[in-house]
Amino acid sequence: MTRRAYPPRAVVTEVGPRDGLQNEKEVVPTEAKAAFVEGLAEAGLPEIEVSSFVSPKWVPQLGDAEELFRRLRPHPRTVFSALVPNERGMERALACGVRKVAVFTAATESFSRRNTNASVEETLERFRPVLAAARAAGVAVRGYLSTAFGCPFEGPVDPAAAARVARELLDLGCDEVSVGDTIGVATPGRVREGLDALREAGVPADRTVLHFHDTRGTALANVLASLVEGYASFDSSAGGVGGCPYAPGAGGNLATEDLLFLLEGLGVETGVDLEKVRNASRGIEAALGRQLPGKVFRAGPAPWAPVR
Numbered sequence: 409m410t411r412r413a414y415p416p417r418a419v420v421t422e423v424g425p426r427d428g429l430q431n432e433k434e435v436v437p438t439e440a441k442a443a444f445v446e447g448l449a450e451a452g453l454p455e456i457e458v459s460s461f462v463s464p465k466w467v468p469q470l471g472d473a474e475e476l477f478r479r480l481r482p483h484p485r486t487v488f489s490a491l492v493p494n495e496r497g498m499e500r501a502l503a504c505g506v507r508k509v510a511v512f513t514a515a516t517e518s519f520s521r522r523n524t525n526a527s528v529e530e531t532l533e534r535f536r537p538v539l540a541a542a543r544a545a546g547v548a549v550r551g552y553l554s555t556a557f558g559c560p561f562e563g564p565v566d567p568a569a570a571a572r573v574a575r576e577l578l579d580l581g582c583d584e585v586s587v588g589d590t591i592g593v594a595t596p597g598r599v600r601e602g603l604d605a606l607r608e609a610g611v612p613a614d615r616t617v618l619h620f621h622d623t624r625g626t627a628l629a630n631v632l633a634s635l636v637e638g639y640a641s642f643d644s645s646a647g648g649v650g651g652c653p654y655a656p657g658a659g660g661n662l663a664t665e666d667l668l669f670l671l672e673g674l675g676v677e678t679g680v681d682l683e684k685v686r687n688a689s690r691g692i693e694a695a696l697g698r699q700l701p702g703k704v705f706r707a708g709p710a711p712w713a714p715v716r
């Protein structure tokens with residue numbers, strides 16, 4: 409029997425402190441956020457999206473971004489990144505010494521408007537000075553493409569149209585593009601179509617990150633479909649905390665522990681310690697005062713699996 413070859417290694421980007429906590433009703437104290445991020449860094453995650461330098465009127469939950477960055481100790485193995493929507497956000501990020509930022513747009517106009525009060529074209533224009541400042545400062549840039557698989561306002565999304573915007577993000581100077589299933593409607597066949605369209609548009613697999621939300625329980629299946637196609641970079645959120653306040657019906661991100669359990673089972677190396685991620689999730693669960701949904705977070709790895 410021939411076995412399917414999976415990539416030998418995968419990159420896991422932790423987005424819980426940003427994508428997760430932006431969607432919580434409660435504003436988590438900065439100290440608890442800092443402990444969460446520190447715990448995740450100790451687990452060996454190569455990148456943690458710590459917060460957003462967006463308008464605090466739009467996302468009050470992350471209004472303490474400066475204070476949070478001030479509290480973090482440097483971790484040699486971990487990049488602490490942040491979302492920036494415009495030049496003002498970039499100035500704030502640079503003042504905090506941030507070494508990687510993420511700009512964000514969407515595949516659909518309605519979502520872009522609700523999320524950033526701007527058309528897709530206008531968001532791309534806003535990014536030009538952000539990217540110029542990043543280049544001058546040697547800061548890496550991720551470009552997010554939301555609603556790549558479906559939109560809460562416009563319904564199904566044409567894969568080729570989404571891929572064109574992804575390509576524009578790279579053309580503007582983004583180092584990588586994170587392709588978002590913002591409302592968790594993708595299934596593996598649709599993911600394959602999306603990946604085909606991205607390749608046809610000239611978006612290489614090694615500059616593509618997949619950002620799955622697990623709203624309908626298909627995120628892990630979508631990861632597997634992506635691995636089979638040779639994609640090896642995924643966003644996830646510890647404990648499954650997360651969502652998006654401007655996307656009605658958006659559930660949490662794929663849980664980091666669930667992703668790690670799948671990857672470990674397939675023999676795909678990540679360098680991340682699953683038990684330490686669970687510890688960090690326990691801390692933020694206590695701070696939030698509500699049960700987090702991540703399955704492997706709750707159940708633990710199989711009793712006979714090596715606990716690393």
Ligand code: HMG
Nearest residue numbers: 461462463466493496497523524525552554555588590652
């Ligand atoms: P606006 O209201 O059109 O812009 O917002 P504005 O320039 O008129 O500014 C309004 C106020 O915000 C002003 O203050 C500005 O100074 C201030 P006022 O004069 O009223 O006192 N302001 C700022 N303050 C701090 N930092 C800044 C900043 N910029 C303006 N950077 C804006 C436009 C883009 C700012 C706003 O729409 C915004 O902040 N949106 C962010 C929304 C957001 O964070 N959404 C969630 C992230 S995206 C996501 O979750 C999807 C993702 O996970 C992938 C996926 O799942 O699909 C990434």
Ligand code: MG
Nearest residue numbers: 427590651652
């Ligand atoms: Mg998201």
